[in-house]
Amino acid sequence: DADDLALAEELGLRIAQALDVARLYGEMQIALHKRDEFIAVASHELRTPLTPLMLQLGRLEQLCRGRSELATSVAAPKIHRVVRQTERLHRLIEELLDVSQITSGRFSLEPEALDLVALVRETIDGFAERLERAGCALRLEMPARVEGRWDRARLEQIVSNLLANAMKYGAGKPIDIGLTAKPDSVLLSVRDRGIGISPKDQARVFQRFERAVSERHYGGFGLGLWVTRHVAEAMGGSVSVESAPDVGSTFRVNLPRQAPTAAVAQPVAPPP
Numbered sequence: 001d002a003d004d005l006a007l008a009e010e011l012g013l014r015i016a017q018a019l020d021v022a023r024l025y026g027e028m029q030i031a032l033h034k035r036d037e038f039i040a041v042a043s044h045e046l047r048t049p050l051t052p053l054m055l056q057l058g059r060l061e062q063l064c065r066g067r068s069e070l071a072t073s074v075a076a077p078k079i080h081r082v083v084r085q086t087e088r089l090h091r092l093i094e095e096l097l098d099v100s101q102i103t104s105g106r107f108s109l110e111p112e113a114l115d116l117v118a119l120v121r122e123t124i125d126g127f128a129e130r131l132e133r134a135g136c137a138l139r140l141e142m143p144a145r146v147e148g149r150w151d152r153a154r155l156e157q158i159v160s161n162l163l164a165n166a167m168k169y170g171a172g173k174p175i176d177i178g179l180t181a182k183p184d185s186v187l188l189s190v191r192d193r194g195i196g197i198s199p200k201d202q203a204r205v206f207q208r209f210e211r212a213v214s215e216r217h218y219g220g221f222g223l224g225l226w227v228t229r230h231v232a233e234a235m236g237g238s239v240s241v242e243s244a245p246d247v248g249s250t251f252r253v254n255l256p257r258q259a260p261t262a263a264v265a266q267p268v269a270p271p272p
C-alpha cells in the first residue's frame with residue numbers, strides 16, 4: 001500500500017545517499033593519497049639540486065669568513081644573506097621529506113648511547129647566530145649529564161624544531177630550555193615569552209598542516225610540530241604544550257630513557 005511505497009522510496013533514497021557518501025569518501029582517500037605522493041615527489045625533486053648548491057654556498061661562506069679579499073668586500077654580507085635564505089629553503093624541503101617518510105612508513109629510529117645534555121648543547125651551538133639575530137637570550141637549566149639511548153638525529157630535530165618555533169614566535173624575548181632526568185625518563189622543556197597560542201588552537205597545532213589561524217603571516221608549513229610529535233611518539237614519548245596568548249608557550253617532551261629499538265624479544269614461558 002501507500003505506506004509501504006513511501007517506506008521503500010525512503011529506503012531507496014537513504015541507500016543512494018549512503019552510496020554517495022561512500023563514493024565521496026573513496027575520492028577523498030584518493031585525493032589524500034595523491035597529495036602525499038605529490039609531497040614525496042616534489043620534496044625529492046626540490047632537494048636534488050639544492051644539496052650541491054648548499055655545499056657550494058657553504059664553501060663560499062667559508063671564504064667570506066677568512067682573511068680573503070672576499071671577506072672584506074661589499075659582497076660578503078650579501079653572500080651571508082643568500083646562504084641564510086637557502087638554508088631556510090633547505091629546512092622547509094627537509095621538513096616535507098620527513099613528512100613523506102613518516103606518512104609512507106619509511107621512518108625508522110637508530111638509537112645509540114648518548115648524553116642528552118651534550119646533544120642539547122651541540123644543537124644550541126648551531127643556533128648561536130640565529131638566536132642573536134632574533135634577539136633571544138637563552139637560559140639553560142640542565143644537569144651535568146643525562147645518559148640514555150636515543151636516535152641522535154631525531155632528538156636534534158625535536159630540540160631544533162621547538163627552539164626554532166620559540167625564536168620565531170617569541171623574537172626579542174628570552175627562551176628557557178630545561179632538562180630534568182628521572183630514573184626511566186627525561187623531560188625536555190622549551191619556554192618562550194612570545195605570542196602564545198589560544199586554548200582553541202592548542203589542540204590543533206600538533207596536527208598536520210595546522211597552524212594557529214591568526215598567525216598566517218609568520219610563514220611555515222605547519223608541519224614542524226606534527227613531525228616533532230610523531231618522532232617523540234615513535235620514541236615511546238609524548239609532547240604537550242601549555243600556553244597563554246601574549247604570555248608565551250612552554251612545550252614539553254617526555255621521553256623514555258631506553259628508547260624502544262625494534263621489537264624486543266619476549267621471554268618464552270617454559271612449558272607446563
Ligand code: ADP
Nearest residue numbers: 165166169196205211212220221222223224225
Ligand atoms: P610552522 O611554525 O611551520 O607553522 P609548526 O608545526 O612548527 O609549524 O607549528 C604549528 C603552529 O603552531 C604554528 O603555525 C603556530 O601557529 C603555532 N606555534 C608553534 N610553536 C609556537 C610557539 N612557540 N608560540 C606560539 N605559537 C606557536
